Amino acid sequence: MRKLIYYELLKIATKPRSYIGFAVITAIVLLLETAMYIDGQTYIEFITQSLEESFDIEGKFLNGNLMCFIILQTLIIQMPLLVALVTGDTISGEAAQGTLRLLLTKPYTRAQILWAKITAGSIYLLLLLIWLGILALGLGLLIFGKGDLVVLKTEQVIILRENDILWRFMLSFVIAFISLQVVASLSLLLSCFTDNSIGPIIISMAIIILFTIIGTLDIPLFDHIKFFLFTTHMIVWRNLFDNPLDFNLIFTSVGILIGHIFVFNALAFYYFKRKDIQS
Amino acid sequence: MTDLPVLKIKGLAKHFGHIKAVDGLNLHVSKGEIFGLLGHNGAGKSTTMRMLLSLIKPTSGRIEVFGSELYSNREKILSDIGSIIEKPDFYPWLSAKTNLELFAALSRKPVSKNRISQTLEFVGLAARAGDKVKTYSHGMKQRLGLAQAIVHDPALIILDEPSNGLDPKGIIELRELILHLKNDLGKTVILSSHILSEVELIADSMAIIHNGRTIIEGSVAKLLSDENLLVRFFVSNPAKAKSAIESSVFAGKLIEMHNNELILELNNQDTSRVIRLLLDSGNDLQQVISRRRLEEYFLKITSAAS
Numbered sequence A: 001m002r003k004l005i006y007y008e009l010l011k012i013a014t015k016p017r018s019y020i021g022f023a024v025i026t027a028i029v030l031l032l033e034t035a036m037y038i039d040g041q042t043y044i045e046f047i048t049q050s051l052e053e054s055f056d057i058e059g060k061f062l063n064g065n066l067m068c069f070i071i072l073q074t075l076i077i078q079m080p081l082l083v084a085l086v087t088g089d090t091i092s093g094e095a096a097q098g099t100l101r102l103l104l105t106k107p108y109t110r111a112q113i114l115w116a117k118i119t120a121g122s123i124y125l126l127l128l129l130i131w132l133g134i135l136a137l138g139l140g141l142l143i144f145g146k147g148d149l150v151v152l153k154t155e156q157v158i159i160l161r162e163n164d165i166l167w168r169f170m171l172s173f174v175i176a177f178i179s180l181q182v183v184a185s186l187s188l189l190l191s192c193f194t195d196n197s198i199g200p201i202i203i204s205m206a207i208i209i210l211f212t213i214i215g216t217l218d219i220p221l222f223d224h225i226k227f228f229l230f231t232t233h234m235i236v237w238r239n240l241f242d243n244p245l246d247f248n249l250i251f252t253s254v255g256i257l258i259g260h261i262f263v264f265n266a267l268a269f270y271y272f273k274r275k276d277i278q279s
Numbered sequence B: 001m002t003d004l005p006v007l008k009i010k011g012l013a014k015h016f017g018h019i020k021a022v023d024g025l026n027l028h029v030s031k032g033e034i035f036g037l038l039g040h041n042g043a044g045k046s047t048t049m050r051m052l053l054s055l056i057k058p059t060s061g062r063i064e065v066f067g068s069e070l071y072s073n074r075e076k077i078l079s080d081i082g083s084i085i086e087k088p089d090f091y092p093w094l095s096a097k098t099n100l101e102l103f104a105a106l107s108r109k110p111v112s113k114n115r116i117s118q119t120l121e122f123v124g125l126a127a128r129a130g131d132k133v134k135t136y137s138h139g140m141k142q143r144l145g146l147a148q149a150i151v152h153d154p155a156l157i158i159l160d161e162p163s164n165g166l167d168p169k170g171i172i173e174l175r176e177l178i179l180h181l182k183n184d185l186g187k188t189v190i191l192s193s194h195i196l197s198e199v200e201l202i203a204d205s206m207a208i209i210h211n212g213r214t215i216i217e218g219s220v221a222k223l224l225s226d227e228n229l230l231v232r233f234f235v236s237n238p239a240k241a242k243s244a245i246e247s248s249v250f251a252g253k254l255i256e257m258h259n260n261e262l263i264l265e266l267n268n269q270d271t272s273r274v275i276r277l278l279l280d281s282g283n284d285l286q287q288v289i290s291r292r293r294l295e296e297y298f299l300k301i302t303s304a305a306s
Helices: A002-014 A018-048 A064-087 A092-097 A099-103 A110-144 A166-193 A199-216 A220-226 A230-234 A236-241 A247-274 B045-052 B074-078 B096-105 B113-122 B138-150 B168-183 B196-202 B220-225 B238-247 B268-280 B293-305
Strands: A149-152 A157-160 B005-016 B019-030 B034-038 B060-065 B081-084 B156-160 B188-192 B205-210 B213-219 B229-235 B253-258 B261-266 B285-290
Touching (some): A002 B096, A018 A110, A064 A149, A064 A236, A166 A230, A166 A236, A199 A220, A199 A230, B005 B045, B005 B188, B019 B045, B019 B205, B034 B168, B034 B196, B045 B060, B045 B156, B081 B138, B096 B138, B168 B188, B196 B293, B213 B220, B229 B268, B238 B268, B268 B285
Parallel strands (some): B019 B213, B081 B156, B156 B188
Antiparallel strands (some): B005 B019, B205 B213
């Protein structure tokens, strides 16, 4: 099993496509941090204009913690695509290039092969998030310094003390990992059904866009299904920056996300084990 | 070659919806032989080979490899099989050596780095081992495919159309390589090929399948020994030759005559007698060409089955 995982990781590590995610994250984070470094104060003043009527604002509003929070909000839209680019290709890409049939003639069960692919995909996702953490939080703190985090919500302003923030970010990354694992599992499941490497990536994104649209529309019919859509729960990391925390809501969402991972992977195992390899 | 069966297939069938790709196939392959699986396009050869490697699950039937049922001993059996199915595909962004290391490592048999180098040397790719596979020609990929099939020293080698895309030199090298695997290393080889003359040259046994069923199976020598040959004689005096042939009782049947060329259907043993007859009739023999018997046999058998 270790050998299988090692070679799956080797394939990911040596494939140029795998580095698109790292490149895009680096570019976006550097772009945002540079822009905020040059023109951040004006931007912050514009955002906090309305607050100045009610509060006296002192101290450093723009700091590394706020930068990380802004970057997380921005990148959560792109991250699923970056993940699907790799995981959506794991089975179908191999089928398209003909290596799947060679791989399946080796003395491993199909379940072991799929498990190795899921594990390698998860490790890739983890590395992508660690890289995001290093750039967004690490570089942010280095450039903009420490400070309290002011979170502006529609109806409230939440101020989190400097020593109360790090664990929230850590947990946010854990929830982001679970959320993106849902996308990885979905694209891997779709990857089992086709021999075309682009199809699963596009369909995964189409599903995410569709679910997100349903989630944002205030139509009574959709209210009944919103709860069951994984996209509704993918943004639950934001609730970690509430005060007080609604643990019930967070745990429910995490549970639903894990449920989706389980269902998608179970379906992938079921189908992949029975699939006739004709490509 | 022994009579010990390496592969036994009984009543094997695979249906894709209403299409019967394989329909009650029976085969028997003995240890240490080269077995040719022949059939038209769509006869069921590739589906059969894929079922042997568990890529496709049979609808019904039984496959026994090395004396054990394939699906209940799949991992153990597959570790002792090497294969090329349809075309050799590899990870194009990796080097030939890395590709080979990867597939060797997944064979669950100990394969040393030295063995990998030797195998690359054996198939003539040592000089390009470090190059990415995407820079390889089809012939080179085919040779790498063969290296992949034998690197873990399997007892049974399954080759589906291994000569596809090879130039004449490549085909000769492949033939020698397959014969070496059998003669010097004692391997059992099952191969399918469209080049029937190649199969005739190297196979010990064969089966012809048609519409997913075995229509004939047995030793190549035995199956072809009863067959008449089509032989083309290029003579100096066609009229005299024709008259000599028509007056002879053993000279077979005259099929065609163009200028100084005569095509005769002969019994296998009578070729030398006809040559003497033509020489005695005052002809100079310029050329004698025997058409490959397996091609004739294959066409005859499959036409009859149709």
